[in-house]
Amino acid sequence: MKIAIIGLGYVGLPLGLRFAEAGVPVLGLDIDPVKVEMLNKGRSYIKTIESDRVRSACDSGNFEASSEFSRVSEVEAVLICVPTPLSKYREPDISYVLDSGRKIAPYLVTDDRPKLVVLESTTYPGTTDTDLREVLEQGSGLKAGEGFHLAFSPEREDPGRKDHSVRTIPKVMGGYTEACLKRCVELYSKAIDAVHPVTSCRLAEATKLTENIFRAVNIALVNELKVVYHEMGIDVWDVIDAAATKPFGYMPFYPGPGLGGHCIPIDPFYLTWKAREYGQHTRFIELAGEINTRMPEYVINRVMEALNNEGKALKGSKVLILGLAYKPNVDDDRESPSYVLMELLEERGASVDYHDPFVPEIKLTREHAQFAGRKSLDIGEGPEPAIIGYDLVLLATNHAAYKELDFSTLNCPLVDTRNWIVRRPARYYKA
Structure with missing residues (x-):
């Protein structure tokens, strides 16, 4: 099996290297020619990823970078790892996901086994089985679940961590159909120690949002306590250290100057935006966002x-x-x-x-x-x-x-x- 990974950033590059190290040939696709050139020379542009890993993957013949999306015709599976930012009005921007879908759709047609498309980018429930599916079907003339397989498996990358890796972090995944899920499990089991299949793409999408909303809400709580305790002459960090001695019912979170990264400051607003479509108002999540x-x-x-x-x-x-x-x-x-x-x-x-x-x-x-x-x-x-x-x-x-x-x-x-x-x-x- 040969796979393509679209987006060679903090998520796509380590994922691609992990598959290559597991013996799966990887075609890395990115619109940035500088990244493509560096990777093909065995050089990393992310400090937490050693150039030796990139060089080894290239030398093994299992990793190659390119900007030619037409080469999707060479592979059996495509993993999409592109940004999902917020617009200036704090609304979800899935344009990178949909643009990727449009680029690869014409090359999904095959006389062999249907190709598998997996979205890894964090997004609101319904993106994979509605928005991305429609783009892929329109561009390919194929029907999802039959002409190609479709799934969502959220990234769980945390740059700089040494205690966990792409290989050891369990992989959640949901398919558009049972056959789609089976293909997804088959693929990731080649490179990941543990996979956790769920019943739908939307459940997998909601899982990722829940993980990051959990962190955002708890960080907001300690940020608010920091302000309150300061006025009382109490050090919130000392309070947290003391509370953390309890072996059950408490998990320490720490305050800071604001949220950063591509997940926690953004992902909660994907759910609050989508919830309004269903007449629901996520007041608790929105309050946490205001505090942070x-x-x-x-x-x-x-x-x-x-x-x-x-x-x-x-x-x-x-x-x-x-x-x-x-x-x-x-x-x-x-x-x-x-x-x-x-x-x-x-x-x-x-x-x-x-x-x-x-x-x-x-x-x-x-x-x-x-x-x-x-x-x-x-x-x-x-x-x-x-x-x-x-x-x-x-x-x-x-x-x-x-x-x-x-x-x-x-x-x-x-x-x-x-x-x-x-x-x-x-x-x-x-x-």
């Missing part, structure tokens, strides 16, 4: 308090943000709250630089194009960071490297949104 969205504003208020204590205004101050990635020890900056913090600070007249050992330069993004080209500040490699001439330092991402640094001699306030700094300066604030 307000966190950057809360951080800015703490920054202003810290500067006020220095007799300074935010306008005209120089601020250094530590951490641009949305989570620690990766180069993934998708939906990072650090960008929102930068915007809010500059709107209020501050001058902002950033440092991130994993993001040396800001690439062009859809939402924050104005920051493209900015480079990470050099703070040296010694135990004491070389931070001179700033009125305030704001820690936004809890990279391991920052925990090792000695900030005790820092001559300006430090606002820590992650309770991360160990060797703290005299003017230390949590936010």
Whole structure:
């Protein structure tokens, strides 16, 4: 069996490498010619994926990248791993999914066994068996479940994790028909240790949304508690650590400066949007979204308090943000709250630089194009960071490297949104 994977980003690339390592020939498809060229030379553009893995997969003959979607005619299965962002009106944007469907539809026709199409991108229930199915049927002239097989199997990728991998994370999957599901189970069982079939595409789609809504709601809860407890003079991180000693009935979640990544800030709104079609209002989920969205504003208020204590205004101050990635020890900056913090600070007249050992330069993004080209500040490699001439330092991402640094001699306030700094300066604030 040879398969194609559309979208060679944080989801598609590790998935493709896993299949290649399991002996399944993989054709990686991406519209970015730079990515295609790098991968075919055995080089990775994602820091958490070693170039040695890419090179080994290419050398084995089991992995090749291309921009030619017509080559779908060569494969037996196509896995779609493309972005599903929100529009500027916070409505689902499945255009990348549908465009992928249109590109591959003409090449689904085969005299052999029907091809399998699997959507992995997170989306609302009904996308696979309605929106994507219609595009594929119209473009191919085939009927889903007969001329081609169709399924949904949500990605569960978490960049940077060492305790779990694509191979070991159980794979949920639902098919348009029983035959579609059988093909999907057959395919993923070649590369994944455990698969979990469910009765429909919509159930599988709802499973992925539920996983991320669970996290979003619980993060919103501790974010709200952080604000409340601060006013009471109570440290929310100490509260969480104490509560976590209970061996049942409690699971620790931690506050932060806002949500980041391509899942948790976005996925809940896919369900709230779809629920309105059924006359349902997801008030609990929407409230959690409001709380999490307000966190950057809360951080800015703490920054202003810290500067006020220095007799300074935010306008005209120089601020250094530590951490641009949305989570620690990766180069993934998708939906990072650090960008929102930068915007809010500059709107209020501050001058902002950033440092991130994993993001040396800001690439062009859809939402924050104005920051493209900015480079990470050099703070040296010694135990004491070389931070001179700033009125305030704001820690936004809890990279391991920052925990090792000695900030005790820092001559300006430090606002820590992650309770991360160990060797703290005299003017230390949590936010």
